[in-house]
Amino acid sequence: MALTETTIRVDVAGAPYDVRIEAGAIDRLGAHVRDFVRKPVVPIVTDAHVAAHWQARVDAALGAAGLAGRWLVLPPGEATKSWAHLAQVVDFLIACDIERRDRVIALGGGVIGDLVGFAASMVKRGCGFIQVPTTLLAQVDSSVGGKTAINTAAGKNLVGAFHQPVLVLADPAALDTLPLREARAGYAEVVKYGLIDDPDFFAWCEANGAQVLAGDMAARTTAIAHSVAAKARIVAADEKETTGVRALLNLGHTFGHALEAETGFSDRLIHGEGVALGMVLAARFSVRQGLMRGQDAERVAAHLHGIGLPASLPALGLGCDGRRLADHMLHDKKMDAGTLPFLLMRGIGQTFLARDVDLGDVAAFLDAELAN
Ligand code: NAD
Ligand code: GLY
Numbered sequence: 001m002a003l004t005e006t007t008i009r010v011d012v013a014g015a016p017y018d019v020r021i022e023a024g025a026i027d028r029l030g031a032h033v034r035d036f037v038r039k040p041v042v043p044i045v046t047d048a049h050v051a052a053h054w055q056a057r058v059d060a061a062l063g064a065a066g067l068a069g070r071w072l073v074l075p076p077g078e079a080t081k082s083w084a085h086l087a088q089v090v091d092f093l094i095a096c097d098i099e100r101r102d103r104v105i106a107l108g109g110g111v112i113g114d115l116v117g118f119a120a121s122m123v124k125r126g127c128g129f130i131q132v133p134t135t136l137l138a139q140v141d142s143s144v145g146g147k148t149a150i151n152t153a154a155g156k157n158l159v160g161a162f163h164q165p166v167l168v169l170a171d172p173a174a175l176d177t178l179p180l181r182e183a184r185a186g187y188a189e190v191v192k193y194g195l196i197d198d199p200d201f202f203a204w205c206e207a208n209g210a211q212v213l214a215g216d217m218a219a220r221t222t223a224i225a226h227s228v229a230a231k232a233r234i235v236a237a238d239e240k241e242t243t244g245v246r247a248l249l250n251l252g253h254t255f256g257h258a259l260e261a262e263t264g265f266s267d268r269l270i271h272g273e274g275v276a277l278g279m280v281l282a283a284r285f286s287v288r289q290g291l292m293r294g295q296d297a298e299r300v301a302a303h304l305h306g307i308g309l310p311a312s313l314p315a316l317g318l319g320c321d322g323r324r325l326a327d328h329m330l331h332d333k334k335m336d337a338g339t340l341p342f343l344l345m346r347g348i349g350q351t352f353l354a355r356d357v358d359l360g361d362v363a364a365f366l367d368a369e370l371a372n
Contacts, residue, residue: 004218006225010144011236015164019144019228023217025171026132029058029105030065032169033130036103037067043096044069045089045116046107047076050134053177058107069105070096074112078265081115081150081157089119093127103128103166109135109182110142110271114160117148121163131168135178136186137272139170140193140227141249145235155331156257156265162240170228172220183213184308185272188252188279190223193230195279195300196248199349201226206303213307244341244353250334251343251351252278255285258328262318269316276309277316285365286345296348313369322366326359 005022025032033042042062046055051073062069072092074080093104106116106129113131120129131143149160175183187209194202204226205212211219231249238245256271256278263269269277283297305311318325329340342357 004221006221008225008228008232010164010168010232012146012164012239015166017164017166017168019168019170019232021139021170021172021221021225021228023171023173023221025169026054026174027057027061029061029132029169030063030067031061033062033103033105033167034065034067036128036130036167038102040066041068041070041096043072043093043098043102043104044107045072045074045092045104045112047074047080047109047112049076050108050112054107054134054174074115076111078111078151078156080111083150083152085115086119086150089116090123093119093123098123098127100124100127103130105130105132106143106165107132107134108138109133110138113138113143114147114149114157117146117163117165118150118160121148121161126163128166129163131165132174133168133170134174136175136183136224137189138186139172139175139224140186141189141231143168143170144228144231145246146239156260168228170224172217172224175220176215180213180308181270182272185270185276187213187223187307188272188276188304188309190227191300191304192249192251192275192279193227195283195345195348196230196251196351197349198230199347201230202303202348206299209303209307247334247341247353248343248351252276252280252282254278254329254332254334254340254342255281255325257332258325259316259318261328261331262320262325263316269310273310276304277311277313280304280311281313281366281369282343283345284369285362288365288368289344289361292345292347292350296345299348312372313366314372318370322363322368322370325366326363329359329362 133143146164149157256274260274286292301311
């Protein structure tokens with residue numbers, strides 16, 4: 001299943017759009033976006049890390065198509081998903097005289113995509129935006145599906161909107177400049193699609209994950225395309241996460257979120273690392289519940305560990321007990337009428353939503369994992 005480029009349709013009602021996956025696409029950005037923009041000057045929002053590597057190339061690519069970028073370069077990092085930077089992006093778009101049928105380009109990782117998408121959802125009651133994701137996480141997950149958000153003092157992603165982009169342009173070559181730690185973190189989200197419902201893709205990851213991270217362009221493109229196709233199917237089936245289908249994308253996130261909260265949403269554990277360890281814990285908890293074979297859970301742990309992702313709780317050196325981690329889950333935004341829906345597994349590729357998980361059982365399980 002080696003690929004070099006492909007286009008995947010995200011078939012959401014009323015606003016379908018394409019995800020174009022193409023190595024070198026950023027160097028042809030002007031040609032890709034020309035039919036989507038109506039004015040020669042296009043607003044672009046990015047962060048300083050991405051700008052350092054890509055701004056000059058984007059300017060050249062726009063210039064080749066008779067377009068020019070008007071840039072807003074924000075500080076890198078999760079803290080940029082804030083009220084203050086949301087206001088800055090909104091003011092920038094208004095200063096650009098953006099109209100509803102105009103588009104702003106979000107060039108960057110999930111932070112820029114979430115922030116700019118949210119700003120676009122509210123300016124003029126909704127203008128268009130184009131996602132140009134530059135991290136593996138953003139290419140396989142956050143740029144697709146229309147979830148946009150900022151963080152507040154009370155927690156992550158608590159304020160946001162569903163607002164679909166008009167185009168996603170994922171360039172696997174953009175990952176050439178991405179730090180390895182960030183690439184690994186994004187890779188956890190690739191593995192997630194295998195674990196949800198595709199055991200053959202999990203086996204493909206076991207065989208090809210190292211090449212994806214080493215920069216093999218065909219392996220990268222295949223991983224991105226397969227992931228986007230899986231996400232597109234799920235989003236088309238349940239755009240606003242109302243039926244439980246889209247909730248499958250949260251595999252590993254409940255455990256992961258508790259670990260991110262305990263480590264203060266800091267560099268000690270970045271999001272994709274939390275998801276990786278969270279998926280291992282979801283698998284081992286499923287074993288403890290008598291749902292999954294121990295050897296399957298250990299296969300998940302072995303692959304993620306082999307890639308260089310965290311797969312063991314004691315290695316984090318948390319210094320807390322299972323109850324404290326479970327308490328973080330009570331503040332999870334997925335809480336529903338006092339219960340927390342949990343994603344568990346009957347096997348690799350057999351994830352399901354359980355609504356009857358006892359947080360006391362989760363705390364006892366985490367105590368056992370912490371002691372291992
Ligand atoms: P990020 O946007 O912070 O990017 C990670 C780091 O890589 C940053 O320092 C950034 O400056 C740098 N970077 C990005 N592209 C680069 C490149 N090509 N070369 C060099 N450096 C580069 O983080 P992320 O992991 O992409 O996204 C995490 C965010 O995504 C979180 O806020 C999370 O909540 C959100 N998210 C959203 C969804 C969704 O559906 N909307 C899904 C998953 C995650
Ligand atoms: N990343 C989870 C979702 O898009 O639903």
